[in-house]
Structure formats: C-alpha cells, structure tokens
Amino acid sequence: MNFGYREVCLDHDTGPRHPESADRLRAIRRGLAEYHGVEYVAAGDADEELICKVHDPDYVEEIKAFCQEGGGNWDADTVAVEDTWKAALASAGLAEWAALSALDGDDGRETPFALGRPPGHHAVADDAMGFCFVDNAVVAAQSALDEGADGVAIFDWDVHHGNGTQDICYDRDDIFYASIHEEGLYPGTGEVDETGTGDGAMRTLNVPxxxxxxxxxYLAAVDELIAPEIESFDPDLLLVSAGFDAHRHDPISRMRVSSEGYGLLTQRMRDLTDRCDAGLGFVLEGGYSLDTLTDSLTTVHEVFDGYQPSQPDGSVSEDARDVLDALVDQGFGST
Incomplete structure (x- = not known):
C-alpha cells in the first residue's frame, strides 16, 4: 500500500493521558518499518473552500480562531492546541489524496491509506466532537465528487458510529454511508431506522x-447487507473509515473483531470494488491499543501483498442475527 503521512499530524498534542495521541501514528510507522516497499506520500493540505462545502463556514472560522488563541478543551473529550488546525488541514488533505489516488486508478500494492490525525467521523457540519474537528472522509468524498465521480460509498468499521459522516450526508443521494458499530457506545447514534431522508433516503445503513x-x-453484515447495497449503489469510489477499536483487545470497546478479521474485511472491500469497478481508499479513524492498532493495520497492508487471512470458525450470534433481520425489515438486502 501507499500511505499518506505528514509530520504536522504529530503536533496535535492531546496531552499525556488522552487515548487519541500522536503515539498512534508513531506505533503504526514502527510497525510498517518491518515491510519492504512501503511508500509514504506527504500530500498537501485540504483547501478551506473544500472544507466549507462539508462544514458550516462559521464553524470553520470558530475552530480556526480557537486554535490560533492557543486551544484548550473544546468539549470534555475534544482537545485542541495552537497547531491542531494545521494538523486538521493536513489530515483532511491526506484523506483527499487517498480518495483522488484511488479514483485515478491506484490499486493493488498502490492502494492508498491516509494516516492522518485528528480523526474525523464524529465532526458534524457545525461542531467538533469525539476527538474530531473535520470529517476527513466526507471532505475526501466531496473532492472526488467535484472531480467527476458520480457516487461515493463510505464504509465505517470503527467501533463508534460516525455520527458526523451520517449528519453531513443524511439527505444526499451521491454518498452512501454504511456503519457497523457497538450499540450504546459513544455517541449513541446509528440506529437501524436511521436510513436517510429526502434525496438521501435509504442511503444510510447502520448495523448497531x-x-x-x-x-x-461483522462479515455477515458485509456479505448479506453492506456489500450488496453498495454494489447496487454502484459508486465510483469506496472509502473505508478505518478505525481499529472494535478489536477484541482494544481498551475502550467490548467488540471481538480479530486482526485477521480486519484482513478479511479488507478482502471483502477489495472484491467489492473489483465488482463495482470502483476505486478503494482507506482513511484512519480510531484504535487505541497501540499493539492491536499496528497489528490490524499491518494485516490490512499484507492483504494487498498477497496475504490470505484465516477464516474464523463459528456462526452468526443470535443478537447479531436480530439486528440483520431488523435491517431487512427496513428494506435493505432486497436489491
């Protein structure tokens, strides 16, 4: 894979005990150092005009001023310093690079993965929250649409629901958003009946x-619902909001996905984009155990180098089957 990375993303200093720290990127870089042929791309900043197509311009000016004045606690979870806005522009720019590279045909061992921070999928149109200031994936999707893509799908496998991505895209027909997340976990959104409105009706698919x-x-949700719905949407680009905090050893969730599982999800996305003749790019979101974050992300990388992850034993749990059946009742899975 090709990885987008900028040193300025380390300058977003959240403090010594914050789970979303610069050590996450440092750990990933150490893990990738073991592999030959890893390429890093220092993409430019996202343009503020592009960001203002996704976020309210008044909010953009407010958060810029907040950082210029030294930052502080935006809310109980979301911390900024003077360099945070610079890091946010870089992180969004890396996501934009991943989208446009994938749209331009970079695939296989050149598949792009944006290693930016702060993450993005909780940032709503007019507010920062959940460690996030700019919704990187939606900025990237908007750039792809501006470059001529007819439709973009975003699959969010972070353990938290991407309320920001949903909020921004909820009434749009040119972006399909699908999320698997832990029910009841922050921010408490993403129910099965949240399916979009207006032009965006049935363009949001939540698996809580x-x-x-x-x-x-997770694989059942992809195989039975998410992949068929995205294939029916027929996007020109698929972006994965790739958080690794649903890992069974992550400290802030109770899900049980394995590192091999992330490799299998990656295989599913690669096969899906082959069927859709679509580009595929990845944008980093969460993941708060440094070891499992690194292990999971390098497994994703290895899939594009020929690695075949092990298939898990067992069957779909009763609780999961109930959720999938509820989504069928909403009208998904009939395409």
Missing part, C-alpha cells in the same frame, strides 16, 4: 451490534 459481536458477525 450489541457488545461482543465478533468477526463472524
């Missing part, structure tokens, strides 16, 4: 699994 869902449950 109970705590304890494992790799088998």
């Amino acid at each position: 699994y109970d705590p304890g869902a494992d790799t088998v449950d």
